[in-house]
Amino acid sequence: MRALGRVQVLKRRLPFGRFALGAVLVGVPLALALLGPLTVGGPGPRAASFTLGDGHWLGTDFVGRDVWRQVLLGGRPVVVVALTATALAYLVALPVGLISALTHRTWLEETLMRPLDVLLAVPSLLMILLVASVFSPGATGLALLVALVNIPDAARIVRAAAADVASRPAVEALRMQGESWWRIAVGHVGRSILRPLAADAGIRLTGVLYLVATAAFLGIGVAPDAADWAVMVDRNRTGLFVQPWAVVVPALLIVALTMGSNLLCDAALRKGPRS
């Protein structure tokens, strides 16, 4: 016989550390992005490109502008475009996913989802590249475009999560109570899929940030001398060996933003009970 009498004490460690780290990582770039533009003064005189000192404590960039000023100004487009694109993607994906999960009409579900399946086969960067060369979109266009390539995947995830909830008796119970479609879809199903959606949103935001940064890096949707972190990384890359700050600071801010948003999502996921 073996004695089994071990005492276990459950360690209930809240994901606070992770949360705090994530918050800091997101907070710094976010604050810079949103508040930065409010704090900058007018542009000073241009200095020679890629120099350090002379009042420019992060040096100058490829056209001799102050890097710190560009950092303050350059967050907003990245962050706003990324957030808008994510929001837009869900704006379409949510109703499409919800309707196709809740409907009993096969044709409706097929009409909604099949075109998206087709879109899935288009390599996203190729799509962005071509569409952007055709329409030369501004920031708004870029946000729309990035949202567009994210819709199929987001819609599939919404649909899968919603279909899971919709197959549960609770939805049928609501229907037996005569609840309206809206209340069932939004009030119950929508609410129940919030958690998986939040997790997906975090990952998607990372992907969108990546796409926005890469698009900006490829010169799509933004002027090549724009105050934009991703553009800064690209355009100042040539001076990496002369004046690294012009690349390193915006690059770190982008990385911090993505890492932080992922950590926050992880923390949010952990708080809830694992299903």
Place this chain on the structure above:
Amino acid sequence: MNGPGESGGTGETGEPLAVAEIEGLTVEVGGRHIVDGVSLRVLPGQVTALVGASGSGKTTTGRALLGEFPPGARVEGSVRVADALVGYVPQHPATVLNPARRVGALLHDIARTQVRELPRRDRRPAAREQVLTALEAAQLPDGEALLRRYPHQLSGGQQQRLVLAQALLLGARVVVADEPTTGQDALTRRRVVDELAAVAARGIGVVLLSHDLETVRALADEVLVMRDGQVVEAGPVERVWRAPAHPWTRQLLAVREPLADAARQGPRPEAVLRVQGLRARHRPGVEVLRVPELAVHPGECLAVLGRSGSGKTTLARCLAGLHRTYEGEVLLDGVPLPRSLRDRGRDRLAAVQYVFQDARASFDEHRPVLDQVARTAVRLRGVATSEARAAASTTLNSLGLSDESAARLPALLSGGELQRAALARALLARPRVLVCDEITSGLDTVTRRGLLDLLAGLLRDRDDLCLVLITHDLDTARLATRIAVLDGGEVVEQGPARDVLTAPAHPFTVSLVQSSEELAARSSGRLAGQV
């Protein structure tokens, strides 16, 4: 055994040595004692039953034999088992079967641990041999083909036998069976009883955790009655049945009066709900249900009796408007009901209500129960919210659910409480037909009895209400005035409850009634023989 002597033989006292032993087990979680000072001996070849309501601590005790405790538990006392491992048969065997692996994978891995001593070359065939033997012992013939299947391709019975085979293959000296018959129809229950008896006959100590008293009575040698983590009474099963010492045991064992003949005399009024030429499909081409004619009359309780897969739930869902792919008609007061709920107006929606088998899953986990119940009155009766809440509160109270409980989130309520709440939610619509789908099957004896009494009371109090009870359980069906028996999607027999139960006509009904009686007879016979 760590103690003196080896297991299996006879000790100095002449008594067989226990294959497992629990002494003074106390399990504390978050300051609450879920098991409190339980002691237990499992003898080889004997069936030891732990009975009690849910939450009585019987599962925790059984799991302790497996060396498993709830997370964060403080454990005191000792648990000792014979050096071989303990087999485990859970209530739902599917949960312990790996959905991504073929059936053979785990069996072979278990067998491999048994054949380590053999030369490497011989291990493979030896292991295979052992697996096939174990499958045969667990009454699973055609093992070769079975090994290549995935768990979801097996029937529930096969899954359960497979889990038994794993325990046998392991060479377990003790098998813990957790609620193996709960929610099963009479035929299945009888089969499970046979299987477990066969296991015990192999000299294995069986620990049976169950609230199915009939099974316990048919199978167990020793019984321990648990309540709130403590053993309130223990002893040989015949003694406990014959002379329960503890009041709780008496309450548990109290035999329910068979329902007095509820069939009312006099001319039968026009049917409230009538089914005509119903043929229901799941996917195109797969017909699962054929009901040419079925009627429910006012004040009547119709039981639809059948095993799982017989189509009884589909029938219920057709009535309620939850299943739409069918031909034929469901008539309410002679007028066809639209197939889809959306097309049923408020009144007709309210007229036919449905109570789900899984009460917990039928509630939104984010809103308090009371709010959810009250919505019925708001939506289906057009009552203002405050008024609806008051009505909901009244109904819930009448079903034995306090306002305090009702104000909580569903997660904080027990299964029985939620089922009452679900009932209240449906009743608030003032339905004329209430369809109850297996609403008692997951509940322990005491709770189930309470719920059935409640239904009987409803029938008595509300003349306009008729019940459709979907069940696999003959006991539950006794509540009904009429019974329709479903098998393989066909109505094989219908008629007054008494006739169907006492003089079944169709062979299937006959076998169903017989196995139930046999089970009862066996338990009482055993008792009689041993006395």
Place this chain on the structure above:
Amino acid sequence: MSGLGSWAARRLLLGGVQTVAVVLLVFALTEALPGDAAVALAGDQPDPARIAAIREAMDLDRPAYERLADWTAGLLHADFGTSLASGRPVTSYLSGAFGPTLLLAGLTVVLLVPVGVGLGVLAARFEGRLVDRLVSAVTLGVYAVPEFAFGVLLVTVFALRLDWLPPTAVGYGTDLLAHPAALVLPVLVLLSRPVCSLSRLVRAGMIDALASPYVAHARRYGIPGARVRYAHALPNAVAPAAQQLARTVDWLLCGVIVVEALFVIPGLGTVLMNAVAERDVPVVQGLAVVFGLITVVLNLGADLVAHRFAPRAEVAA
């Protein structure tokens, strides 16, 4: 399983539709690009008469739908047409560039699976401990770094500062296998993001699987730990990861464009970028067909894997 057969057929049909849609979309977009091959070729000497002559020589003065029809007709007997820019057959472009890209992508996928799965299992096994935190932090960090930045970083450190590896594949042509050292950095860059996402998925799946009743059951019956992890828990963690693997194709394509440019590898990505810049519509279309087919085939494969590991789940076609 005849269900599997019809499912695969439906899936293939969808794949075909997807490919056609990709080709049409790409054709439309390339047509809509400002300027055409003639303008692109004329470059900074945009003498209108010269552009018109080039246009005529390239047959660009014919309507778009006629050119599409011709091209499609050719496609039916495996003729991808000829490049506008050089007059050479498109197939020679594709076959010449296919090797390096296939090598890169193949190596990446071959390494991706064991590395990604291994890291995921490792992290899941030590959930919440130092190893897990380390793996999670590193994968998260690398995941957040776009390929172009990661590539620059790796080249700077390993090729230029430490001089361990060649910084580019310049001059090695298509015979990259003969210069394995030149493949290390490109493959690392290509691996970076997929490995991170895969290992995170596997980790999550493994944590769920390790906490599942069937794993507890296997443990209870004395199956050794490693066997429980790899033979019983892992297959359940693979299904979602397999889906992710298919989506990786998309990333690989993006990554390949960046990596090929960064390391001077003459593969499909380079051909694509050149063809887009030159408005070489037949070449772009040929590539769209190839990419579309690859995407479709790999998606199909991933779905099959998912189907295999989650036999219960209805895999959406």
Place this chain on the structure above:
Amino acid sequence: MQDYPGLRRRGLLAAASGIGALTLVGCGGSGSGNGSDGADGGGDGKPRRGGRLRAAFAGGGASETLDPHLANLFADVARAKALFDKLADYGDDLSAQPRLASGWEPNAGLDRWKVTLRKADFHDGKPVTAEDVLFSYRRIADPEKTFRAKASLEPIDLKASRAVDERTVEFVLKRPTAEFPNVLAAFGAYIVPDGSSAADFDKKPVGSGPFRFVSFAPGRSAVFRRNDDHWDGAPHLDEVEFVVANEESARVNALLGGQVEYAHELNPTTARAHEGKGQIEIVRLRNSAMQAFAMKTDRAPFDDKRVREAFFLIADRQELVDGALSGAGVVGNDLFGKGYEYYADGLPQREQDLDRARSLLKQAGAEKLKVTLDTSAVAAGFTEAASIFRDQAAEAGVTVEVRMGSKDSYWADILDSGTLCCYRSGAMPIEAHISQRLLTDSTTNATRWHHKDFDALYQQAQATKDSEERAAVFGRMQRRLYAEGGFLVWGFADWIIGTARTVKGVDRKAPANTLDWARFDKVWLA
């Protein structure tokens, strides 16, 4: 050039073909190969024979060809000049230097030129003859084809031109052309053997150049071996390999990693990072690319010459050079061709004068002027220059709105539309610049400079035999352009090349596109 992976427009050779020249010139310099003498003069020590040099260029991908008449990119030209020769080529000051031609002699009317060939052989051992020259020029001028040099050869009446003997060609011109030798040096006017076809060039091209063909993989590499029998002396190198790397960073990395010995076209910042660090050598070819803003002189607001002058005065040229070119260049004086033959260098350097600019604008009634500046990422420094000029103009009260265009169709787009755009040009003779861009019938007249009197001056120059008199006429034309032209030439960019330290004999004075640029027969490995 911008460095997006792959997306970049490959280094399109800034147009260097002069179409036609109408007056004559005295013998355009004699003697041979004086450019290469300069190349050896860098104190690099005694040339060493042997070795293989690998040179990285931005290339044209899988569409590349070795047909020298199709040469379009820098990489094409570098390969073509290794395999082939032209009759003449440009010296450091963009004057024509004899190559396969040993000399040329016009008639009095400057419309008939006798060109004598030196003794030279093709790689297959056959001599270069007058028939080969006529075949090559007729191939280029084929009306069915669109070879780039076709426009440059337009002054020649090829039907009337004939081979006088084996080594003498008589070119009959459609009009007097004093600068005819520039035509012989035209971009892409290579001499190929009689009867060559496109297929030959892809498989085994035969030329008379310093290197022989070994292998070629389009978009990847081309390997050539020394031609020991070259008329200008055999190259020092055994072999030269051209590899394609479109990314600037890749070229630098390959150079730093020892994978190539010669990297063409580097960024100014790269140059700054590595100049004088000892790891690699940086070679700056001065005055290689004119950087300008082009104002359309036929439409408002630039149809008023006061507005044009105001814009000349708005530009702070040094700031533009420092910002847009990272300092890698010199300021311009609103004239093309600094340092080239005939350049009017006596004119005062224009400086920023905002007050005067404002008053000029006021006179022209163009206060609070708003203009759109077209730019694109098509060439290095364009977008930077645009944003810097926008800021400078703002100080003079002019609102400049920068509009980004597609880089693939930029040059065609700006030809007719818009009012103000970024512009640049590679090296070419000043005469060619004028004939291509500033005459009424010029095909790429981006400033819409249409003046009959200016056209007449050009024709007068082409008909002036005496070179000093001709220089005076070119001087008058340039003064006019300086005062009221449409090109705001703010700078001349260096062309930057990186080489391994072992590479010697790289010419440091020749602007890109000239004879001694990318000339590997005079280079050796120490």
